[in-house]
Each structure stands twice: as C-alpha cells, then as structure tokens.
C-alpha cells in the first residue's frame with residue numbers, strides 16, 4: 001500500500017465539486033417541481049461527465065431512470081482481483097434546503113473557500129462522495145493494485161428519506177450481484193483527526209398532527225371558555241408521549257436498552273475528548289443542557305428517543321395575531337428513535353396514543369407520516385477491522401474512532417435487512433462545524449482527502465480478503 005500515489009483531490013475533484021455545490025438540487029421533499037426545475041438533472045449530468053473523464057478501465061457509467069422517480073447515477077467497475085463479490089459505494093446528490101440566511105460572506109449556492117474549508121449546501125452532505133469513491137478506485141488502478149468489482153450508487157432522494165432507493169435496489173438486484181461490502185460515505189465524524197466509523201444510527205418518525213375544534217376561528221371573547229382550545233388539546237396529547245419536565249419520551253415502543261458495548265464506546269470517547277457533544281452546540285449563554293455527563297450526552301444523542309416539534313401551522317405570525325380562538329392547531333412531531341427500535345412498531349404506537357380518547361373529543365388528523373428504522377452495525381469481520389485500523393493510520397496517522405450517530409440514514413436499515421451478511425462501513429466527513437442541514441455547511445478538504453485515502457485502503461484490503 002505504501003507505494004501508491006494518492007489521489008490529488010484538489011486538482012482532480014475540487015473544480016467539479018465546486019460547480020456541483022452551486023446547483024440548488026434540492027431533494028424532492030423540498031422541491032416538488034424538481035423535474036421542471038431540472039437541477040437534479042444538471043447535477044447528475046455534471047457528476048456523470050466528471051466520472052467519464054476518470055482514467056478508470058472497464059468502467060460503465062449509466063444514469064438509471066425509473067418512472068416517476070429521481071434518477072440514480074450507477075458506476076460499475078469490473079474486478080481486477082479474483083473473487084465474484086461486489087463492493088457497493090453509496091452517496092447521494094440531492095440536497096437539503098438552505099434553512100435560512102447564511103453567515104456574512106457565505107451563501108448556500110455560491111461556494112466560498114476559506115483556507116482548507118469550502119462552504120456551500122450539499123458539498124459535504126453528500127456531494128464529495130462521488131468524487132471520493134471514484135478517485136479511490138482510480139488510484140488503485142493507477143498503482144496496479146487489484147480491486148474487486150465496485151458499484152458506485154449515487155441516489156437523488158436521500159434527504160427525502162430515500163423513497164426511491166428500494167425500487168432501484170429491486171431493479172438492480174441482479175446487477176449488484178453478490179454484495180459483500182457496503183461503504184456508505186454519508187455519515188459523520190466527531191473530529192477531523194482520524195477515520196470515524198459509525199456503529200449505529202437513530203431511526204426517525206415524523207407525523208403532522210392537526211387538531212380541529214371549530215369550522216372557523218371565533219372571537220375569543222365569545223368562544224373562549226366554551227370551546228376548548230386546540231392548543232391546549234395539543235399540549236395534552238404531547239404530554240402522553242413526552243414528559244414535559246424532563247423531555248423523556250414516554251412511549252414504551254420508542255424506548256430500547258442501550259447495548260453494553262455502546263456504553264463502553266461512549267465512555268472511551270468521553271474520556272478522550274471530554275464533553276465533545278456539548279461544546280459543538282451554539283447554546284445560548286446560561287442554558288442548562290440535558291444529561292449529567294459527557295458520556296451520558298453521547299448516549300443521549302445516539303441511543304435515546306427524543307421529540308422535537310419541527311413545524312407548526314394554523315397559528316398566525318405575532319404581528320397579525322388577533323384575539324381569536326383559532327379553529328385548529330397543527331404541529332409536526334419529529335421523533336428520533338433508538339437504533340434498535342422498529343419504526344413501524346413505533347408508528348403504530350404513536351398513532352394509537354394520539355388518536356384514542358382525544359380530550360374534548362376534538363377532531364385529530366394525522367398525516368404526512370415519514371419514518372424509518374435506525375441501524376446497529378454488525379460486528380466487523382476480522383479482515384475489515386484490520387483494514388479500518390490500517391486505513392485510518394495510513395490516512396491520518398492514528399487509528400479509527402467508533403461512535404454512534406444521532407441522525408438517520410433511512411436506507412441503511414433496509415439495506416442491512418436486504419443484505420444481512422454484508423459488511424458495512426458507514427463513514428463520512430461531517431465533523432464539527434460541517435453544519436449539514438444547517439446554515440454554513442462546510443467541507444473540510446483535509447478530511448475529504450483522508451476519507452478518500454481510507455477508502456483506497458479498505459477496497460484494497462477487501463480485494464485481498466477473498
């Protein structure tokens with residue numbers, strides 16, 4: 001491995017990656033007119049052109065299109081090593097919306113470089129993935145090192161919960177062949193000084209709750225005290241699922257025991273890095289955080305069920321708020337689920353709790369369900385454990401870190417179900433201040449280079465493992 005010429009990410013990828021970063025290719029959930037707007041099309045065409053320009057032998061580059069779904073970029077590179085297994089490298093090209101105003105001098109679709117960091121929406125989540133995957137394969141070939149069959153899958157519906165991915169996996173079942181290794185380049189990192197391997201992801205469960213008490217709003221002087229407030233009914237329903245004082249989620253189906261090895265891992269991270277979770281958060285002065293210790297905060301973020309109210313409707317802006325007993329209140333509930341919880345079981349429980357014996361017999365409607373189970377990594381095969389250790393050491397000068405992630409990558413659970421014996425490597429560049437989904441999203445170029453180099457080692461080790 002030592003003799004390999006490492007890829008030059010800046011020279012070979014940065015220009016196209018920056019062009020990609022300027023495209024507002026929002027995920028369909030955030031751009032219902034994504035077909036008409038054509039941004040996803042521009043992005044996939046840009047990536048396709050860049051891939052075609054790589055010096056990679058026996059490579060097939062295709063854009064797959066299923067009716068009514070986002071397209072998928074599929075790059076297949078034939079094996080140069082013996083063995084008939086496939087390594088799948090996964091990434092996505094759709095983006096989150098800008099979220100709000102970006103900081104002074106930054107903008108979501110005008111990439112700005114500051115030192116080793118490039119700021120733009122989607123550059124780290126997950127634009128770099130196509131570039132890292134292909135540069136790694138190209139470097140192996142350039143060095144004359146054998147690699148197994150590689151299939152790079154770049155989808156365009158991830159930020160909407162990957163509604164299109166399963167259809168493509170069905171469609172490509174034969175093409176993917178005997179999948180043995182899955183490298184997902186869409187995950188997080190706690191620091192930029194090593195390769196971070198994700199050991200678990202939380203699931204997610206979103207639902208829009210509408211509570212209606214009137215056909216139309218009434219003067220609060222005439223209706224209040226007689227017609228129950230829809231907001232008060234919402235409060236009562238929320239009290240059924242969450243302890244208002246502690247934030248503890250009360251639904252048994254949304255809770256899970258934390259595996260002892262996860263507790264040990266959290267302890268190790270806390271011992272090395274201290275309160276790594278708390279110090280990355282832009283907390284307002286004086287706010288007391290939840291969790292009693294650094295270790296507990298790591299576990300709270302990765303294994304606890306939580307509830308966030310992420311949107312509200314039927315409530316006027318303060319400036320136009322009249323004295324009206326509103327006809328309805330709508331809230332979007334977003335639960336994060338422990339990695340081992342079945343999201344469908346959780347959904348059924350939440351539906352039952354929110355709709356049975358509704359206070360004052362108000363009309364409650366649940367809609368826009370969006371849910372997916374979390375994921376717990378299977379133990380690493382010995383060859384992969386060694387490979388990850390080597391990959392991180394070669395790329396960063398120190399061994400890898402292992403941690404759970406608080407976010408969700410909905411398809412990982414369904415992939416794990418589909419390919420139960422597959423070895424997974426979920427990793428990524430989303431470290432401190434990378435702000436995926438927030439304002440000021442940033443790609444740390446050194447981290448992108450490190451992850452790319454680590455992929456080279458893992459693919460090389462996979463080729464010689466079979």
Ligand SMILES: [Zn+2]
Pocket residue numbers: 092125126158186
């Ligand atoms: Zn992502």
